[in-house]
Amino acid sequence: MVLKRRLSYGSRGYYLPPIPDIPKPTKKKRTARKKVMQNPLAAFDMLATVAGNLLNDLDTDVVPVKLEGAPNYNSSLKKEPLEEPLDQLKTPKMESPDQNSTNQSTAEPSDLSPKTLTDKQPDLCTNGYEVQFAAKQGQTDIDLVRSISSESSSEFSLYSGGVGIALDPNPSSLETRLTVNRDDDENTSWCTDAVVNKSSKRMKKSCVDKLKKVISRSKKYDAAAKVINDRKRKCYAQQMSQKNRFKRRTLFHCSSNSSPNSQVRLRIKSFKVPEISIEIAESASIGTLKRTVMEALAAVLEGELTVGVMLEGKKVRENSRRLREAGIFCDSPLLDTVGFALEPEPVQSPLKAPHTSSDSFDNRDVVEPLASDMPATPSSLEPVPVPVPTTPVKSHVTDPDPVLSPIEVSSAEQAVPQISQAIIPLPVPAVKIEPLAVVPAVRKTRQVDTLGQRRMRRPFSVAEVEALVAAVEKLGTGRWRDVKIRAFETAKHRTYVDLKDKWKTLVHTATIAPQQRRGEPVPQELLDRVLAAQSYWSHQHSKLAKSSIGEPGLVDYDSSPSPVKITSL
DNA sequence: TTTAGGG
DNA sequence: CCCTAAA
Structure with missing residues (x-):
């Protein structure tokens, strides 16, 4: 896997001022996973839209405009594992002449962009993350690549604790990449590069299916992607037909520059997104990391964003300013310093900060020990070193819920500085940002999804059982549902359906021979109770069914001691 | 949204 | 765990 084309650019210009704390839009608790899944799409949708506008009439072969004077990092490229023949991206040969200033990889399309992560400058990492767009198609996928070989110290140093992550929305022709910096953490033990590749192949079948579903659901997304593709095609055609391919076009809406002067073609190589930081247990899996990042990103995108324009590292706020006046024109020396950034909508701090509801969030998945009936058991189910030390391979004991979707935790409620995950959306510039004309009005984002990903498997611990x-x-x-509320209220990742399923498996487990059982052994005592309870309630149900009335709710194991209970004990 | 079951 | 028909 590899990275397609990475664009290199300096980061400096994009630096956003240190951002003050800004309340992040809170997320609602996610009740249904499906809904969650839509988020990413929404995010991409948005990106696609943005890109659509930006790329308007932009052809793939557009000359890359280096956002920041990006030197050619090609040389620095070492064992760039990332390099990838970017198929769709390959631009047709026609590179604008002037582009040579930036990089002359004309011959090699795939090489167009400077290699990437490795080339990145350190500041980028510290800065937050950036999203790069490239016209192309691919599947939405996030891949993490441990490109930073621990051995290559040089590269490593560049990242200094940074984690790079790339996103690749496939349907749309956008490629995004971001690096997430987690300098905040002391124990940044690893540096990872993430690259997105649209190689849908990589996706697991299930994921693919789901993705398809999701995608299909997102008409907008498709539409956006289509639009972009169409535009690309159209542009390409036009260019082909026209001899004056040298003529540049503006990325911006035509609206931006109404003047009939020559057009400038700009390539949006990247968007810088407000810094985001996430916290995730080291024991968490890469998959979890992906999800976490995706969610964090979605959280950011969730808010309204505007596109900011930078020139020479400075934000250009005057929307009415002419490009030419600003120095954005063909052959302008400043052309390469043009950059774009996604910025959060100015206002919103007060309203959107409901996330303050800190209380009810999950304290780890600790299950409350049913106060009433379960006195002594290890109260905290997960984290607890249950009597049964059977923890096999996984160290999930330590990190009970690495998987827990950070997002929920993060935004909606303040995550307790627990070990695991908590996404803390970082501050976004509270500064007021003028909405640029370019910004699409689209914004409907919502939670991110775990995009069809199968939930991480989290075996029930004995305590949970x-x-x-x-x-x-x-x-x-x-x-x-009641069981859930009663015993797993705080275990966000255990749904009542999960509990029902677990019960089903417990019954099955209790029924089969011990040798047939797998996983962490469940104490026979518990299994006995399972059978007893199953039997008891089974009878109760049949009775009730006959009596036609009677609410099961009234019946209680305790109040009406059943033979089962007695026998089991 | 919950239940209940099959996959 | 997922997916869903039913309720």
């Missing part, structure tokens, strides 16, 4: 059994003994089967 204990809690589940206790709850079921009391509430019965068939009241999973």
Whole structure:
């Protein structure tokens, strides 16, 4: 896997001023996963839209405008594993003449962009992350590449604790890449480069299917992608037909420069997004990291964004200013310093900061020990070193819920500085930013999704099983929501469906021979209780069914001691 | 949204 | 765990 074309650019110009704390739009609790899944799309949708505007009439072969005077880093490129023949991106041969100033990789399309991550300058990492767009198609996918070989100290130093992540929205022809810096953490033990590749192949089948679904659902997204592609095609055609390919076009809406003067073709190589920082347990998987980043990104994109224009590292605020006046014109020496940034909408701090509801968030997935009936058991289910030390390979014991979707935690509620994940959307420039004309009005984002990804597998710990059994003994089967509330209220990742499923497997487990059982062994005692409770409630249900009335809710394991209970004990 | 079950 | 028909 590799990175397609990475564009190199300096970061300096893009530096956003240190951002003050800004309340991040809070996320609602996610109740349904599906909904969540749509987010990314929304985000991409937005990006696509933005890109669409920006790329308006822009052809792939546009001369790359280096955002920041980006020197050719090609030389620095070492064992660039990232390099990839960017198929779709390959630009037709016609490179604008002037582009040579930036990089003359004309011969080699794929090489157009400077290599990338490795080339990146350190500041980038510290700065937050940037998103790069490139016209191309691919699947939405995020891949992390450990491109930073630990051995190459030189490269490593560049990143100094930075993590790079790239996004690649496939349907649309956007390529985004961002690097997330986590300098805040002391124990930044690893540096990773992430690259996106649109190689859909990589996606797991299930993911692909889901993705398809999601994508199909997102008409807008498709539309946007189509638009972009169409535009590209059209542009390309036009260029082909026209001899004056040297003529440059503006990326901007035509609206920006109404003057009939010559046009400037700009290539949006990257967008800088307000810094984002995430926290994630080191024990978390790469997949979790991806999701976390995706969610964090979505969170950022969720808010309204505007496109900021930078010139020589400075933000250009005058929307009415003519490009020519600003120095954005063909052959302008400043052309290469043009940069774009995604900026959060100015206002919004007060309103959108509801996330203050800090209380109810999950304290780790600790399951409360049903106060009433489960006295002594290890209260915190997950984190607890349960009596049964069977933790096999996984160290999930330590990190109970690495998987927990950070996003939810992060934005909606302040995550407790727990070990695991908590995304803390960092401050976005609170500064007021003038909405640039270019910005599309689209914005509907919502949670990100875990885009069809299968949830991470999180085996129930013995403590959880204990809690589940206790709850079921009391509430019965068939009241999973109550069970959830009772025993897993704080375990965000355990849905009532999960509990129901777990119960099902427990019953099965208890039924089969011990040798057949897999996973962390569940104490026989618990299994016995499972069978007893299952039997008991099964009877209760049948009884109730006959009596036609009777609410199961009234029945209680405790109040109406069943033979089962007795026998089990 | 929950339940209940099959996959 | 996922997916969904039913309720």
